[in-house]
Amino acid sequence: MMDAARIAGILTDRYGLPVRGESRRAEEGPRMRIWPVHVAKTQGFAIDVLVGWRSVEAEFLPDNFASALVAEMERASAQQRSVFAAFSAACTRDGAAVTFAVNGMPVDPAIGSSWPSGWRTVSIRVVRSPVAVDQSAVEAVEDLAITWGGRALGLSLSLLPLEHDIAGEEEGGIVRIEVNRYERSTINRAACIEIHGAICKACGFDFGAVYGGIGSGFIEVHHVEPVSGIAPDTVVDPALDLMPLCSNCHSMIHRRKPPFSMEELRAMLAAAGEAHPVT
Ligand SMILES: [Zn+2]
Ligand SMILES: [Zn+2]
Numbered sequence: 001m002m003d004a005a006r007i008a009g010i011l012t013d014r015y016g017l018p019v020r021g022e023s024r025r026a027e028e029g030p031r032m033r034i035w036p037v038h039v040a041k042t043q044g045f046a047i048d049v050l051v052g053w054r055s056v057e058a059e060f061l062p063d064n065f066a067s068a069l070v071a072e073m074e075r076a077s078a079q080q081r082s083v084f085a086a087f088s089a090a091c092t093r094d095g096a097a098v099t100f101a102v103n104g105m106p107v108d109p110a111i112g113s114s115w116p117s118g119w120r121t122v123s124i125r126v127v128r129s130p131v132a133v134d135q136s137a138v139e140a141v142e143d144l145a146i147t148w149g150g151r152a153l154g155l156s157l158s159l160l161p162l163e164h165d166i167a168g169e170e171e172g173g174i175v176r177i178e179v180n181r182y183e184r185s186t187i188n189r190a191a192c193i194e195i196h197g198a199i200c201k202a203c204g205f206d207f208g209a210v211y212g213g214i215g216s217g218f219i220e221v222h223h224v225e226p227v228s229g230i231a232p233d234t235v236v237d238p239a240l241d242l243m244p245l246c247s248n249c250h251s252m253i254h255r256r257k258p259p260f261s262m263e264e265l266r267a268m269l270a271a272a273g274e275a276h277p278v279t
Helices: 004-015 067-074 078-093 138-158 184-196 207-215 247-253 262-271
Strands: 019-026 029-036 045-051 056-062 096-102 122-128 166-170 173-177 220-223 242-245
Touching: 004 019, 004 029, 004 138, 004 184, 029 138, 045 138, 056 138, 078 096, 078 138, 078 184, 096 138, 122 138, 138 184, 184 220, 184 242, 220 247, 242 247, 247 262
Parallel strands: none
Antiparallel strands: 019 029, 029 045, 045 056, 056 122, 096 122, 166 173, 220 242
16 A cells, blocks of 8 residues: 555645545555645545556546536636646656546647636546556555656646635535645746756756755756746746756856856856756
8 A cells, every 4th residue: 555644745745735645455556545635625626546557547536516616727827727738748748648628528738728618527637558567566656656646736736726715606605615825836846847857957966866865856946037037927837937956056047137047057067067968
């Protein structure tokens, strides 16, 4: 069985949203379910993860009375849709299929402007197959659950309202769903790391490789500012506008205001004779 509490702790750190987890051993293999702590149990959602013999599946499961939640997901801004697209791109790049459907009809996760209106049902499903899984290797199974369950969670959270509560009507009464307990920037940051990896994009530094477990997954995230500055309604693309940098490179890129560009930083490293294996 997977250690669902440990995995929930890792995902809570990664997304800044407290989640809880439960695991069980199903016939097909180890299963895990995670769900946000502060969302009413019948009106929120869960992420279900199955690590099978030949595939890993992670799915967004709305609760029975999640219509208010689904309605809010439809209202996701261009910024939120861009983060959703980034998570989806990270999944596809690593060989998974992302199935995203609204009212039973497939929708392109990458083109937020093409999504329909009038959402009644949403399904989000990530399947990585084939993958050779040794179900007796607990650590490997848990790593798969963290990667793919985490991405399904990232996809789902990217569409949820975070700065305000959801108020909807259900069976005559008002329901309130609080999904406002973390900063928007946390999920943008998580999407950037899924896309680029937790490795410095200027010098290739990997905290996990140098410091071991304590450094594993650690990286700073730099906002690449356009020369003209950032307009208030600019959509941040986690793939292009956010870059993972080690603490040294991040300090150096900010030695000037406005900050140096990534190219300038890499040129500095090259001129000083530092290795820069990452492009
Ligand atoms: Zn660096
Ligand atoms: Zn920065």
